[in-house]
Amino acid sequence: MPVPFPFSAIVGQEEMKLALLIGAVDSRIGGVLVFGDRGTGKSTAIRALAALLPKMRVVADCRYGCDPEAEVGVLCAECRVRHNGTPFKTKQVPVPVVDLPLGATEDRVIGALDLEMALTRGEKAFEPGLLARAHRGFLYIDEVNLLEDHLVDALLDVAASGENLVEREGLSVRHPARFVLIGSGNPEEGELRPQLLDRFGLSVEVRTPQDLATRVQVVRLRDEFERNPEAFTEKWKRKDAKVRKRITDAQALLPAIEVPDHTLEQASRLCMALGTDGLRGELTLIRAARALAALDGDTSVGVPHLRKLAAPALRHRLRRDPLDESGSTARVDRVVQELFPA
Amino acid sequence: MMASASDRSPQPPRPGPGSGGPPQPARPDPWEDAALIAALFAVDPAGLGGVCLRALPGPVRDQWLADTRELLPPETPRRKIPLHVSDGRLLGGLDLTATLRAGRPVAEHGLFAEAHGGVLELAMAERVRGSPVSYLCSALDTGEVVLERDGIALRSPARVGVIALDEGSNEDEQVADALLDRLAFLIDLSPIAVREMGDVPYSVADVTAARGRLSEVSISADQVNAICETALALGIPSLRTSLHTMRAARVAAALDGDLVVTDAQVSLAARLVMAPRATMLPYAPPESEPEPPPPEPPPPDQEGESETNQEQRQDPLADQVLDATKAAIPTDLLDRLRLGQLRRAKVRSTGKSGQVQQANMRGRPAGVRRGDLRPGDRLNLIETLRAAAPWQRVRRAERERGQTQTQMTATGTPGGATRARPRTLPVPNLAPRVEVRKDDFRIQRYKHRSETTAIFIVDASGSSALHRLGEAKGAVELLLADCYVRRDRVALVAFRGKTAELLLPPTRSLVRTKRCLADLPGGGGTPLASGIEAGLALADAVKRRGGTPLLVLLTDGRGNVARNGQGGRAQAGEEALTCARLVRAAGVAAMVVDTSPHPHPQAKALAEAMDATYMPLPHADAGRLNAAVKAKAGL
Numbered sequence: 001m002p003v004p005f006p007f008s009a010i011v012g013q014e015e016m017k018l019a020l021l022i023g024a025v026d027s028r029i030g031g032v033l034v035f036g037d038r039g040t041g042k043s044t045a046i047r048a049l050a051a052l053l054p055k056m057r058v059v060a061d062c063r064y065g066c067d068p069e070a071e072v073g074v075l076c077a078e079c080r081v082r083h084n085g086t087p088f089k090t091k092q093v094p095v096p097v098v099d100l101p102l103g104a105t106e107d108r109v110i111g112a113l114d115l116e117m118a119l120t121r122g123e124k125a126f127e128p129g130l131l132a133r134a135h136r137g138f139l140y141i142d143e144v145n146l147l148e149d150h151l152v153d154a155l156l157d158v159a160a161s162g163e164n165l166v167e168r169e170g171l172s173v174r175h176p177a178r179f180v181l182i183g184s185g186n187p188e189e190g191e192l193r194p195q196l197l198d199r200f201g202l203s204v205e206v207r208t209p210q211d212l213a214t215r216v217q218v219v220r221l222r223d224e225f226e227r228n229p230e231a232f233t234e235k236w237k238r239k240d241a242k243v244r245k246r247i248t249d250a251q252a253l254l255p256a257i258e259v260p261d262h263t264l265e266q267a268s269r270l271c272m273a274l275g276t277d278g279l280r281g282e283l284t285l286i287r288a289a290r291a292l293a294a295l296d297g298d299t300s301v302g303v304p305h306l307r308k309l310a311a312p313a314l315r316h317r318l319r320r321d322p323l324d325e326s327g328s329t330a331r332v333d334r335v336v337q338e339l340f341p342a
Numbered sequence: 343m344m345a346s347a348s349d350r351s352p353q354p355p356r357p358g359p360g361s362g363g364p365p366q367p368a369r370p371d372p373w374e375d376a377a378l379i380a381a382l383f384a385v386d387p388a389g390l391g392g393v394c395l396r397a398l399p400g401p402v403r404d405q406w407l408a409d410t411r412e413l414l415p416p417e418t419p420r421r422k423i424p425l426h427v428s429d430g431r432l433l434g435g436l437d438l439t440a441t442l443r444a445g446r447p448v449a450e451h452g453l454f455a456e457a458h459g460g461v462l463e464l465a466m467a468e469r470v471r472g473s474p475v476s477y478l479c480s481a482l483d484t485g486e487v488v489l490e491r492d493g494i495a496l497r498s499p500a501r502v503g504v505i506a507l508d509e510g511s512n513e514d515e516q517v518a519d520a521l522l523d524r525l526a527f528l529i530d531l532s533p534i535a536v537r538e539m540g541d542v543p544y545s546v547a548d549v550t551a552a553r554g555r556l557s558e559v560s561i562s563a564d565q566v567n568a569i570c571e572t573a574l575a576l577g578i579p580s581l582r583t584s585l586h587t588m589r590a591a592r593v594a595a596a597l598d599g600d601l602v603v604t605d606a607q608v609s610l611a612a613r614l615v616m617a618p619r620a621t622m623l624p625y626a627p628p629e630s631e632p633e634p635p636p637p638e639p640p641p642p643d644q645e646g647e648s649e650t651n652q653e654q655r656q657d658p659l660a661d662q663v664l665d666a667t668k669a670a671i672p673t674d675l676l677d678r679l680r681l682g683q684l685r686r687a688k689v690r691s692t693g694k695s696g697q698v699q700q701a702n703m704r705g706r707p708a709g710v711r712r713g714d715l716r717p718g719d720r721l722n723l724i725e726t727l728r729a730a731a732p733w734q735r736v737r738r739a740e741r742e743r744g745q746t747q748t749q750m751t752a753t754g755t756p757g758g759a760t761r762a763r764p765r766t767l768p769v770p771n772l773a774p775r776v777e778v779r780k781d782d783f784r785i786q787r788y789k790h791r792s793e794t795t796a797i798f799i800v801d802a803s804g805s806s807a808l809h810r811l812g813e814a815k816g817a818v819e820l821l822l823a824d825c826y827v828r829r830d831r832v833a834l835v836a837f838r839g840k841t842a843e844l845l846l847p848p849t850r851s852l853v854r855t856k857r858c859l860a861d862l863p864g865g866g867g868t869p870l871a872s873g874i875e876a877g878l879a880l881a882d883a884v885k886r887r888g889g890t891p892l893l894v895l896l897t898d899g900r901g902n903v904a905r906n907g908q909g910g911r912a913q914a915g916e917e918a919l920t921c922a923r924l925v926r927a928a929g930v931a932a933m934v935v936d937t938s939p940h941p942h943p944q945a946k947a948l949a950e951a952m953d954a955t956y957m958p959l960p961h962a963d964a965g966r967l968n969a970a971v972k973a974k975a976g977l
Contacts, residue, residue, distance in 0.1 A: 101489070215573070220563070223566075
C-alpha cells in the first residue's frame, strides 16, 4: 500500500484541515464536504487524516467493530448475544477510513449474500459491505457529486439512522453503522442534490493558492515526498504526532465543555439572520464549536468559536437564491460581520 | 548518448527534404519536441502521468507510438483501453466463467492492475467520459486500484502512465479536463508531415540509465521558484502542472546524465509542459486579453494582475523560463481560448452504441430480464443462481449419465450390462457445484428517466432591447434552480452580430450558469437563422444522448443577417423560416416567445413554421416565462 502524504505537511487549506479535525474529534458532526478546484489536495488531506488517527478499541471477533463500552442498544446482534454480563474481549484497531469508489455496486456498499458460502456450502450468510467496515470511522466518497442516485439514497438512509438494515436476497440483517461521511468533489462537474448537501455537517471550499510563495512550498514538499516517501514521512512524524495528541486531548476534553446560554443565543440569532432551514444548522454549529473549543483547549464555547465556524457550518444550508450573484460564503461573512463585529 | 536534451531548446526547424516553406525562427520543431517527450515519458511514465496525443490515426502517430514503445524496456506491460470498455474489465471484478466453474467467487484483474509499472493507451480519448475517466484519474492519483464490486474487495497496485489518443478532428472534441490535468504533456501531431519526421535521439539504454539516475537528480529552490512563477504568469492555476514541469526537468537532467538540473533543462520542461496549457500571455495588450478560464479571477482584475506579476518578477531565471515557454505557445492561443469556451458548449455524443449502453447501465435497478449476456449488460448473479437452483438435481443426474457414457466409450466397454457401475465413481469432485446454463442468465435492468433539457435561444441583437436579455437570463436561472432538484438541465444559445454562440452547454450547475450568463453581451444585427440552427444542432445532440430537448426561442422575429453573415432582411427572413421548418421536421418541441413591444406577425409565422407554441409577451418577465416553460415541458 502506498505511503500517504503526512497531514501536517499539507500547506495552507486551513479551513479544510480544521473541518477534518473537528470530524475526527466528534463523529456526530455529520460529515464534512470538501468542494473545490482540481489539484488542491482534497484527496491527499483525507487520506493523510486516515494515517493520523489514534487507534480505537473494538470487541474482538466482532465483524462490525462494535465499541466494547457502548450500550447494549447500539451493539450488533452478535455482540448482544456475546454480552452476558462478562466484559468483552477487546483489541485495538486503526480507525477505519473506507473509500467508496465511484463504481461501487450497491451490494458492496450495504452488504449482501455471501456468495462463497452460498455457492460452496449452500448456507445463507451475510457478507458485510462498506458501511459495516466504516462503522465508527470515516466513509470517504471522492467525486460525491457524481455518485449514482440510488447509492446516495442508501447512504442517506444509513447516515441518518446510524444503522444499516438489509432486506434483500432472503436476508434480514441489522447492524450499527455510525460513520462520518467525507465527500469531496468539484462543483464544475455537477452539483450535489440538496438532500445530500444538508446531511453534511460542515462544508468547506478549497481554492488553488494564488500567491507564489505558497505554490512554491506546495510543489517542493510534494516533490520531496514523491522522491522518497518513507524518509519524508519520517521527517514529519513528530508534527503528525502533535496533531494526533491534539485530537486525543480534545476527545477527552469534549464532554466537559460548556456552552453558555449567551453563546446559544448568539448562534440562534446568526441562523435566524441567515434564514437557514431547520434546526440542523444550529445544532451543527454548536456541536462543531464545542469540538473546536476542545481542540483549542478552551473549557467553554464563545463567540470567537462561532465566528470561525459560521461559514463551514452554514454556507451550504442557505436557501438558494439564483439571482444573488454573491456566493453563500460572502453572505455568511456579511451577516457574521453585522452580528459579531470584531 | 548523443545530443543532450537541453540542447534542443528553440531552434530553427530542420530543413526537411524538399521543404521550401517560410522559415519560422525560434519556434521549436514540433517533431523534435514530440520525440523528446517520448523519451521523457519513457523514463518516468507514472511520475509524469502521461501524454495526450492529438492526432488522427496515420503514419505520424504510428511512428510516434512505435518510437515510444521502442524506448520502453521490453518487459514493460502495455495495455490498450478500447472505447466503451466495461467497468469490470477496467477495474477487475468477478470472473464469471471461473466463478461458475469453481463454485466460489473468483476475481480477475482489470486493465489497470495488468498495466502496473507500464503504459496504458486510451483509444479515442476524446470520447471517453464519465466513470472511466474518474477511474483513470484515481489510479493516476493513488497509484493503485481499489475494487469494491460484485462481492469482491481487492486492492492492487497500478502505477501507470497514460497515452491518451485524442482523435478529435476539431476543437469541439477534447479529452476530459480532469484527465488532461493529470497528464504532463499535450502534443499535437497534426501539423507534422510525414517527411518532417526524424529519429528519436535516444535508445532504451539511455532510458534505463536515466531511470537509475532519476531519484538522485536534484533541483534548486530558485528553479522551483521560476517554474511556479511561470505558471502564474501564464495563468495556469493547477498545481499539478507545476509539479509535472519540475518532474520533467529532473527527468530531462537524468536523460542528459546530469545529477543537478540545469537552467536550460528547466526552460525545456516548462516549454514542453506549460506552453500548451497557457491561458494568458503575460505581455498581451489589454484589448486582446483573453477571457480567463473558470478558475481565474474575472476579467477586470486581469490587467492589474498581469501587471503585478510583471512587477514581482525580478528573477532573471524566471524570465528566461517564461521566454522559452512563450516561444512555444501556439500562435493561435487567443483563437483557441475562444474556442475553448465554445467547446464546453458543444455536446459530445459517443454515438448510438454509447446511448444503448448507458441505458443499460444507469439509473435505479428495476428488476431483471432473462436473455443473452451482451456486452454492456450486467449479470444479476443472485437471480441467475436462483433461476438455476431448482434444476440442479436434474442437471447433475443428466451430467452423471453423460460422463458415464463418455467413460464407457473411452474404456471401450459398450453395452447395457455395466449400468450399475457409475454410482461408485467419485464424479462430483471434478464437476461444478452449481450448473448454470445459458437459459438461467438474468440481466439486471435499470430504469433511466429521460431528462428534459430546455434550450433557450435568446435574441441578443440591438433590436431586442437589452433588458429582454436580462429577463431571459433571469428566467434561465429561475428555471435552473427548479430543474436541478429534478436533475433536469438548461442550455443557452445567444445570437447577435453575425453569428450564434452557445453560451451555456446543457448543465445543472448553478455555478457555471452564473458565470456564463454574467458575460452575455448585447447589441448588433439579428442572425435569426443561425440562432435557430445552433439551437437545433444542440437539440439533436441532446436527443442522441437520450434526453428530451425543448427549444425556447426568445425573439422579435425580425432577422436581418443571413447565415453567411451578410445583411439583408429578405434573405435573412427566408432562411429563418427554412430553419424553423427544420425544427418541425426534427420533431423537437418548441415555443416562440415574442419579445417585441407589440406582437408581430413575423414571430407568429416563425412559430407556425416550427409548429411551436406562440407566446406574445410584450413585457416578458422572468417569472411568467419560467411558468410558461414549465407548463410546456410538462415539468
